[in-house]
Amino acid sequence: MSDLEKVCRFLEESGTYYLATAEGDQPRVRPFGTVLAYEGKLYIQTGKSKSVSRQLAANPKAEICAFKDGKWVRVSGELVNDDRLEVKTAMLEKYPSLRAMYDPADSNTQVLYFRGAEAVFSSFTAAPETVSF
Numbered sequence: 001m002s003d004l005e006k007v008c009r010f011l012e013e014s015g016t017y018y019l020a021t022a023e024g025d026q027p028r029v030r031p032f033g034t035v036l037a038y039e040g041k042l043y044i045q046t047g048k049s050k051s052v053s054r055q056l057a058a059n060p061k062a063e064i065c066a067f068k069d070g071k072w073v074r075v076s077g078e079l080v081n082d083d084r085l086e087v088k089t090a091m092l093e094k095y096p097s098l099r100a101m102y103d104p105a106d107s108n109t110q111v112l113y114f115r116g117a118e119a120v121f122s123s124f125t126a127a128p129e130t131v132s133f
């Protein structure tokens with residue numbers, strides 16, 4: 001399994017992760033669930049109308065954290081917008097319940113991928129393990 005697949009699987013199995021952005025010098029964090037490995041990159045999904053999207057447009061630096069079975073992962077890097085229809089379609093195919101709110105061709109649906117991502121797996125019992133993708 002590649003490092004990307006390892007991180008993606010951990011996030012999927014966690015169910016929910018928390019996405020931190022910056023609004024000026026104020027950290028903002030919220031629960032997220034969407035995650036997709038596509039063309040060797042880790043994608044998430046949101047709506048362009050959301051504050052989180054505006055924050056990332058102003059400052060792409062972001063970190064996500066998820067916890068499962070005594071282990072947690074933090075992924076940090078920059079979240080880059082990708083307006084390609086095929087990625088949005090793949091994301092919404094993975095999460096069909098989102099089709100009630102989003103369409104790949106609408107002007108709101110947004111997918112972003114991590115650039116320069118570093119993921120650190122931690123636990124109370126083992127040394128941290130760092131992967132990059």
Ligand SMILES: Cc1cc2nc3c(=O)[nH]c(=O)nc-3n(C[C@H](O)[C@H](O)[C@H](O)COP(=O)(O)O)c2cc1C
Nearest residue numbers: 016028030031032033034045046047050051052053
């Ligand atoms: C379990 C859970 C998963 C969520 N997953 C997402 C997601 O993947 N993408 C998204 O845009 N919003 C998701 N949301 C909703 C956001 O947390 C919510 O819209 C939040 O207010 C967005 O942050 P903002 O208000 O700073 O823009 C999720 C909410 C919950 C409770």
